Amino acid sequence: MDSQNSSRSCKNLFIAVVLITGFSAIFYMYYEPSVNWLNCPVAPKHDDDCRNICINALNRTNQIQIVNDNCSVNFTSVQHQLTQTEAASSQGDDLDTIILVWMWPFGQQFDLGLCSSMYDIHGCHLTVDKSQFNKAHGVLIHHRDIHGDLSNMPKLPRPPFQKWVWMNMESPTHTARHSNLNNLFNLTSSYRLDSDILVPYGRILENTGGKKDYEIPRKNKLVCWIVSNWNPNFRRSKFYGEFEKHISVQTYGNHFNKRIGDQDYTDVMSSCKFYLSFENSIHKDYITEKLYRPLSLGTVPVVIGPPRANYEEFIPASAFIHVDDFKTPKELADHLKLLDQNDNLYRQHFTWREHFFAKGGSFGLEHACYSCDHIRRNKNYRVVNDLNSWFWG
Template sequence: MSAPWITAVKTVIVMFLLECLILSVYHLQPLGYFNQGVQINNNTEESCLHVLKMQNYMCTVNITTEKFLMTTSVPKPLTSTEIEEPDTIVLIWMWPFGSSFGLGPCSSASNIHGCRLTDDRGLFNEAHGVMFHHRDISWDLSNMPKLPRPAFQKWIWWNMESPTHSGQNPLLKELFNLTSSYRRDSDIPVPYGWLSDATEVEKNYTIPKKEKLVCWVVSNYSPNHKRSQYFNELVKHINVDAHGRHFGSSINHNEYLNLVSSCKFYLSFENSVHRDYMTEKLFNPLALGTVPVVLGPTRENYEQFIPSESFIHVDDFPTPKELADHLKLMDQNEDLYRQYFTWREHFVSKGALFGLDHACRICEHIRKNKHYRVVKDLNSWYWG
């Protein structure tokens, strides 16, 4: 049987060997189990060997971290794929105007991942967000959910119509958590269109052949609209190739595309004038190679969306006659006309996929922003 003091020494040496092993792996400062006048420094391997030489023992501390982990029960950290976040579910409670826009994957439509779109109301309690289209909400809210809203769930007020064409309902005042509309100050803004970087092929742009000077296609003509009044004055000074039910000349989609691209100028007149309200009436002509003549919010507001030289604003001219004179001048001067297309060297006009772009952007927002949010006074914000 070993003497007690020999057993004690062996125990201390074993403990120190263990400490050396751990410190050699993690490169930590020794805790100092020994107090024998030996100075332990940051070089763990040298310190271990120095002490053991005093005790007449051999020491090997070249074990790698990988080997150490293999001999212990310490679990390896999970990879990013192993801890993948579950899909964010967005429930479309009501289809806009009763028309489905489909439930295609956001990954292909908008390059947004981790989203699941559904119209299955049975998933109400699981949905992270629920979309409500303003124009389809019953005045008495009778077609809204009857179940209590889960605490984590966001209700999204969604509307692409201007305040002029959106009924104001006092019952909606504090009902929603988020807003999504064409407005830039929405929680999830989705404009009717935007400009994006042009590819190398798109930069080599050729203006389509022009056969007409000024065109206009209107589906909702009202003599009380500002655009109708301006048009009636403009046609006194210049010919406008006008189409639509009011003019007895309805056209289909393909005819519209061919017509707009064949015109030098297109009357991009909005049905009402509101901040940020610039619809496909602006972005379609830009995409089709026609200069839009805009009637809507201020020029300054337009320039927050598109370059100043890409359009003509009716406010640039004191009267419709002076606008007509300018358009005739551009018709006679090809170099001046081409200046309206210099932006095509850098950008292309894109249009939103109505409904699907909204749902995907809403899903992405909810996925990235899980904090609490509430719309305290929808009516004051939108109609105020």
């Protein structure tokens, strides 16, 4: 009896297995699988929609074949987009930092794509497209172009990650003071050494090729001065009035009705033994192109500006002559005449050129690129609470 029951059970089990197998075969032959549970429609209305759906599906295990069979988009394209998305996610901070130049400084446009080639600063995207405001990591705003009522400043709410950069290269004497700028900016960019983003009017850079013999340009003039902005109350105007009584000075510029062009400037400057690098106002760190351009062209600058110690924070001590080192304009004139007669003494003012060279700055572009680099490297919160006291004192 037990033997018969056992035989019957085995027979029933075999029949059940055959039926299940047959049913499964018929089911998979005629059943059209639905992928609604993947949220990927069989016939999507828009390829872009399906592409996004398929990318989501690809992130799930074992979904590649189902997606490939049911999405009406090219699988290779989908897989490429997924790879790009994953790469962007993994790069994080390597994505471009966006700097919006809110207004061209003094209306002077510059090439927005030179950060990497000129300053070896990478991963920056400079733009003047104000529709990018909400995406911009930093907004560069030139002080001299700000309306007193702030009517030309950004009106949209500032994104929490965004930093506003105050840019200015004029001295406090020639910069209008706006009382409503406190707590408005996050960073400062100027010639001041204590700026968040220092951009001097020029730089002394090392000769990367090592020590070099410097050949001083041929000279046929003793002292030169180019000036257009003349104000009899400026210190430089008063000093010049006494100085010219004791030495011959070749003068150029609008004030002397002898304007010169860029090429003439280079020729004239390099032909002068000394140049009067007189600033129009005296302020800490305010050392302009009036110093760096003569240095770059092989002329010794004679300076009026902040104290000698401040100059020496920017350039070698032997590279220039400071009027404050002499008691009177006559003493300075006599010293320059001595150097004119003594070639060895004169050449001592060029010993720094064996190891360094002078380079002028690039107005606007340099601020934008270095602002980008600073914001890219510094993610901390920052605000300039009292801009007025810091800059104007």
